[in-house]
Amino acid sequence: MNKDIIIECQQIEKIYDDGASQVQVLKSLDLTVYKGERLAIIGQSGSGKSTLLHLLGGLDQPSNGKVIVHGTDIHQLNVKKQGEFRNQYLGFVYQFHHLLAEFTALENVAMPLLIRGNKPALATKKALELIDRVGLVDRQSHKPGELSGGERQRISLARALVTNPTCVLADEPTGNLDQQTADETYGLILELNKSLDTSFVIVTHDRKLAARMDRTLKLMNGHLETVSD
Numbered sequence: 001m002n003k004d005i006i007i008e009c010q011q012i013e014k015i016y017d018d019g020a021s022q023v024q025v026l027k028s029l030d031l032t033v034y035k036g037e038r039l040a041i042i043g044q045s046g047s048g049k050s051t052l053l054h055l056l057g058g059l060d061q062p063s064n065g066k067v068i069v070h071g072t073d074i075h076q077l078n079v080k081k082q083g084e085f086r087n088q089y090l091g092f093v094y095q096f097h098h099l100l101a102e103f104t105a106l107e108n109v110a111m112p113l114l115i116r117g118n119k120p121a122l123a124t125k126k127a128l129e130l131i132d133r134v135g136l137v138d139r140q141s142h143k144p145g146e147l148s149g150g151e152r153q154r155i156s157l158a159r160a161l162v163t164n165p166t167c168v169l170a171d172e173p174t175g176n177l178d179q180q181t182a183d184e185t186y187g188l189i190l191e192l193n194k195s196l197d198t199s200f201v202i203v204t205h206d207r208k209l210a211a212r213m214d215r216t217l218k219l220m221n222g223h224l225e226t227v228s229d
């Protein structure tokens with residue numbers, strides 16, 4: 001495996017503090033994600049998987065520690081630069097999709113390209129290619145409220161992939177899918193991983209999906225433990 005490092009977490013801690021009580025979710029957590037690797041993160045509900053993924057994507061601040069993406073400490077960037085950095089290198093599939101309700105599936109998928117400054121015609125063309133790959137061309141003009149949960153997840157995956165990111169962070173991307181659609185989604189992930197050397201960090205409860213990744217880590221008591229190599 002190519003050992004270029006894409007993401008490195010050093011001694012990450014995350015404490016949620018609402019004034020009345022403190023919850024320490026992550027404790028001195030270290031993680032290295034290499035170029036082109038497929039990494040599964042498993043762990044019980046509430047163990048901190050979504051929290052960790054948000055920190056890796058610069059969507060939330062760690063209480064302590066550093067997250068280095070492509071050699072840059074993302075939490076040292078201002079919010080605008082963080083957004084640009086994310087748009088350039090990362091694709092994010094949220095646990096609860098976060099599609100924009102007032103836009104169509106096609107517009108949602110094209111959005112990261114428009115933000116990047118691509119011309120609308122090019123953004124639309126690329127977005128349609130990705131929508132085709134997730135098998136939803138006939139739903140392109142539907143708004144998120146007119147899509148099923150699984151369809152929303154697939155559109156969300158298309159949106160994360162449309163910019164050809166070096167790393168995709170996906171929070172239970174197959175959580176609402178039947179086994180066949182989950183397998184097809186996994187096939188797409190594998191294809192992009194092979195053809196573009198895209199790294200994937202996938203949080204999943206799906207043991208079958210985890211078993212098909214290069215490496216699985218389990219989040220437990222605030223730390224990551226190796227399950228398999």
Ligand SMILES: Nc1ncnc2c1ncn2[C@@H]1O[C@H](COP(=O)(O)OP(=O)(O)OP(=O)(O)O)[C@@H](O)[C@H]1O
Nearest residue numbers: 016017023025043044045046047048049050051052
């Ligand atoms: N904003 C917040 N304020 C306080 N506590 C929070 C906040 N967000 C999450 N938590 C707590 O942190 C812990 C980890 O939450 P997180 O969403 O990361 O879990 P998870 O592993 O993704 O769980 P699931 O598998 O259910 O999605 C939980 O106990 C949760 O209640």
Ligand SMILES: [Mg+2]
Nearest residue numbers: 049050095171
């Ligand atoms: Mg979660």
